[in-house]
Amino acid sequence: MLGSLALSGTAISAEGEWFNPAALSSLEGTQAVADLSAFNDGTQPPGKYRTDIYVNGDYIETSNVTFVSRDNTLVPEFTTGYWMSLGLKPEASAELTAMPADSVITDPASYISGITTSFDYNITRLDISIPQAVLRFRARDFVDPALRDNGIPAAMVNYNLNYNNNWRNEADSDYSNLFLRLDSGLNLGGWRLRNNSSFTRNTGQQPYYDENGRRIVREKTVNDWRSMNTYAFHDIAPWDARLTLGDSSTPGDLFDSIQYRGIQLTSDDSMLPDSLRGFAPVVRGIARSNATVTVRQNGTVIYTTSVAPGPFEIRDIYPTASSGTLDITVKEANGSQTNFVQPFSAVPGMQREGRLRFSLTGGKYRAWSDSVREPGFLQGTLQYGILDGTTVYGGAIAAQDYKSAMLGAGQGLGRFGSLSLDVTHANTQLDGGPARSGQSVRAQYNKDILQSGTSFVLAGYRYSTSGYYDFTEAAQRLPQGTTFDEDDPFDYWRRTHNKRNRLQAQVSQQLGDYGSLSFTAYQQDYWGESGSERTMSLGYSFEFSNLYFNISLNDSRYPQFEADRSVYASVSIPLSNWLSNSRATYSAYHDNEGRSRHQVGLSGQALEDRSLNWNVQEGWANKGEGNSGSAYASWNAPLANLNASYSYDGNGRQASAGMSGSVIAHPYGVTLAQSLGNTAALVRAPEAGGVSVLNQTGVKTDWRGYTATPYITPYRRNNVSIDTMSLPDNVDIEQTSQVVIPTYGALVLADFKPTVGARVLATLRHNGKPVPFGAMATLMSGQSDEVVSNSIVGSEGEVYLSGVKGTSRVKVSWGKESGQQCEAPVTLKKQDEGARLRMAELNCR
Template sequence: MRRFVHYSSLMALLLAPCVQARETFNIHALEIDNPGQPVADLSAFAEAEGQQPGEYQVTVYVNGEQQGDVQNVNFVAGVDQKLNAQLTPALLRAWGVKIDAFPALAALAPDHALEDIGQYIPLAATEFRFSKLQLNVSIPQAAMDSTARGQVDPAQWDEGVPAALLNYNVSGSHTQYSEGEGADSNQYASLQSGLNFGPWRLRNDSTWNYDERNGSHWNSINTQLLRDIRTLKAQMTLGDSYTPSDVFDSVPLRGAQLASDDNMLPDSLRGFAPVIRGIAQSNAQVTVKQNGYTIYQTYVAPGAFTINDLYPTAGSGDLDVTIKESDGTERHFVQPFSAVPLMQREGRLKYAFAAGKYRSDGGAEPQFGQLTAIYGLPHSTTLYGGVIYADNYQAGALGLGIGLGELGSLSADATVARAMPVNSADHSGQSYRLQYSKDIQATGTNFTLATYRYSTEGYYSFQETNDRQDGDNRDALDHNKRQKLQLDVSQRLGAMGSFFISGYQQDYWGEKGYERTLSAGWNGSINGINYSIAYSYSEMPDSDTEADQQLAFSIQVPLSRFLSNAWASYSVTSAKQGNTRQQLGINGTALADNNLSYNVQQSYTNQGAGASGMLSATWKGGYGEVSGGYNYDDAMRQVNYGLKGGVVAHPHGVTFSQSLGQSLAIVKAPGANDTRIQNNTGIYTDWRGYAVVPYVTPYKKNRVALDPSTLRDDVDIDTAVQTVIPTQGAVVMADFNTRVGRRALMTLIYRGLPVPFGAEAKLSDGGSGIVGDDGQVYLSGVPDRGEIVVSWSGAERCRVHYQLPDNSADVPVLETEQECR
């Protein structure tokens, strides 16, 4: 009998349903200190990964790719109290989901909340990692749009707000000459102004020059009205502009132009601005002109210099560089400016159409039309060509570009032209061009551009035909271009540094000699000590002056052990059949943001030139950049100065800025004054909480972020990061939801007892907190008076009407007790 009982018991255990046991927290234990206190529903926190439903700011990843910065997503309680994201068709479309491929999904309103996307898209799912505030969305690849890496949906492009813009760059100098030779003053201003209204951009570039000998002169370089054409991925320009330089030489135009814009393409589908190098013998003024206009002017210290921040004006056109030394002597050289070989991806069409009047400084100005097209063919081949038609000029070009794999890329083209200048016989000829580009990774060699062009004696470019028509000089057309060779090569040498060489040679029909420019140099670093050797050569045709040759050596030693962000420098510059100059100095940056730069130099030059020196400083603040300097030698004393920045008038007021780029963002954070903008030197919000981020990339996602550590104690924000996607030339708003108020630790009492643990207290303007022990809740951005809504167990229970004491403004965290009714 006993054995039967044992067997029966065993069978009962085996056949009994499975029972699971687990540890749970008795929430009634929270009532021990306060019997009778209401109890909030805390079941959501009793499960692993369980959290309170509501809206959270999360980072979204779709198939492992981050979608912008943080986004507000609403979550509801699902199985086991885990949170499920409520996505919408609009969000899914923005993330690249083929909404129209799923009829049930396409039929919903764009803002319809979806608790389970798997019901609409098979195998789709979401996962919320609360500890990282990260939402992972998994979508089958077949349900995703086939888009290029980094592509932004054009529906997200922001045309910006109406705005008026002014970019200014003012510089000048006052020179006092020795031995009673008097004084001289010089001022220069460059102004870029504009208006934005909808997709339209009105722009003007003007310059102003003044010197005591010639007086003042104002020059409007160009005025244009622009807008993008999204469906064509192109820019339309009305007014003054320049034609593209990929097929024909770029020429100035006053009329209309429609050209495809590579900026509208993602980085993975896209494909040159010149860098000017030279050597100054003293504290010199460097002026850069293009097509007869001064486009850049600056002051440089003795020795080798580099200019790599030219304001964009034209796609091509040689740059005339003038170095004016402190003793008044001038040296000139030509910096060629053209584009690299123009390979396009298979199926990609790049085009430009222009019609209007040729702009010339004293030459002919005929009406003309130009059409160019570049098309990517299979097998790494590109076909390109174009036509120009005017009453005095007709030309056609055809070329082919070929990708040679590891050997680089090569393009070859031929242009046939007929020129009919005024008061001259007709000319017909051909021009042939070869271009080569290659970056050899294995050896670190980069052929940035290698070009050879040969033109027959009867060939004239459109620019030569018009600009050289001078009634007083019938020989002006006899010196057209014949051969041109251009080469830019750089070579990395590992720990030994890098070497570069840039050369240019041009000769002319009917003219002896060559126009030559050569720059070469070596840069390296040993244990943090930087050194460089540079050589320059320039020669002009039919000139009795010997070629100008300069050799320079410089070395920089860090002084971090004695002075942070500072370097000691030594340089020596020697001119062939000229003097030799040695220079010793200290330069560096200072202040918390490194927005103050300084430079002190002392020099000595042989052959009787004697000693000289200079002192300069530049401060870069949120409202612009101020620079000043003093230099001297035996012949003169000079003070130079500069001021540059920008002003933006927008619907929310007027904001001052550093120099403006083509597209920019306005930070709107009302009440958050003097808050630093991350990744921007010296930029802080103004007294109203506004600032200008002067450079943002058009048609791309740009991150604009506030530095939370610089917020005042009485300011709070939902998120410190905003993403903006401007169109070309747009002024877009980066709107931050700021709450200005105090930080308070409130004890909330309901019917004589503390509000229950886990209740939610929410300010009327959006700030909220979870109630802890003894009814305490921490809130930030609390106004001096207002209302707090308190909820628990899924329902509103009471409200707090409060007024903070007036004498608590200086307290970091105010402690107060409030009644909830």
């Protein structure tokens, strides 16, 4: 009987194998089988599917794609505009380029030879293969700007509220402090409006004597509300730049950064793919055939690609170090190899060949003090990689009483590192004094010795004449309502103590299994002042079996002050074998004035998602400071971040409590969440409350099914995923991950479609018999014709349904004839309430 069943189940023909669905019927022949013709020959039914799209193996996006049947396979329906957006060269097909952008085609290979599509129905993945010869150059990890999401309209406020109370040992010196910071924002289209404000309330005891000589202590309260910054910004995508209006700061790569109120247009490297950010050399060579090019650094493959015969260029190598040597191998089609090396090096600010960075700022200088003048100014800078390893740069600042110009260049020296040199000339008109002019010369050197793990950076600044002032110095030396007075020492110091020589060095050395050494040094002296500022630091760190050790020596000197020298050491020991997710620490400090401090501590994380952080410390110090101690805890709760602390020392005690978070108003309502970063995602899963977001500590949806992921990366693909282990028993989510590509400052929507309702294993019967195997069962909302979920009927009429509610009904179809369709209301047993999976028998009519 088994043999006859096998023979009846498969018919062999010249066209291949065909599966007989009748083989699935019961041996008694009592159960029918649905029409499965759509699945014959390995095909699937045409329709619209949510699909992951890949081009030449690189993920592009996830979207709803309509598929049609062509030669017994499913092929996508894409517009010509979409095909061109994948990077096709316009000259690759004149016919395709001439077609309207909304024209739908299903056979792109008829226009451009070599294009193929392959749809994996089981994982809903569409692979598109396009010959490299017809594709425009695109850097690795390129994200089409057309896919960037400006997000949804939203108003949001980040708040940070902290209160602390201090009880001092000294009489009548207790005080308290309340601090509130508000970072507010409004998003509308591509525009972002931001404001940073703060409120401080200080309350303290103030003793005084009345007219009778009696000592009276009264409480004094001082309130201070201030708006620190207000600004708006918008991306200028074609230029990889951002326009900012209001309060901001200038870039600090050429001139020192200054605060201003005005307008700025500046390049933003974060809009570039990671493979084009920072400096990396262009690799050039010649292939004699279709070849594979492999690039290695320190024996590690960092790039591989296929090239056509002839000259080739590789421009999208990820920056792995500021200098080193690349080993390039060209493997020809016949197996022969050509090898060559390419040393490179770059100082900070060097650009790749052909890369132009710019900034243009106009506005009014924002001073830190009311006594300093706030002149209007215009500043512009340019940096351009004219050749591989050569960058030229320059800039200028113009104000009423100040003008300066800079010109410089950076050059890679191959194995010998890299060097940059620039000169700045400035003219300054001091109020009440003569015009000053001077020059500043700056040199920078950089060298990484990867074989030995040494990184050496040296930067020297020399102000060649006493008449040189940078813009900030000039503004601070021109206070409102004052005149130059040589007899006023303070005024004289402000006008004459400008910078003269500055030297800065940084060296680090990796010691392999024995840790690492680092050394930094800084020295600055001034015109008209003997002595100099000087800081030096030597550090050593070591890790062994998750044990961390660190020691540092520090030396600081300032004009007219005594030198400060100190040594600091610490060790951190894991205690996970005894106390989960915890560490013990010890630190010691000693300085040249004989002060010593010792501190021991215990810290760790608690709760299942490690959202609770805690720390306790106990210390001792000499010189009358005595014992000290502290305890601190913070909880990353779903709706806010909460913290509390208590500490004491030789001067008194302090207790504090605080909370921070965000309030977001959006088209779907108002959501409370943890504090947001510059760019965030609103997670929407209606009615799915208490669901966790993967890789986001403490982030869970509220009772409505909404929350926000605090940090995502702008201009990059970000996966926002639901933790399926946290789903309630009455919630299913078919697609648990969303890909979002936000612009800077956006609040993008990660919109999930949860199926909320009971999970039911139902047995479907029609005319007293099980519904045929393979029938399609569609669960419908009882209040509308909205499709809730789809399932396929099993061999005995069983079907799994999710999202069942009291008014749900199921439509069943196993063919195109009227007698091959039926419908049944879903009635649940009262006694099954609370069960993870409920059972039901449904009579389909």
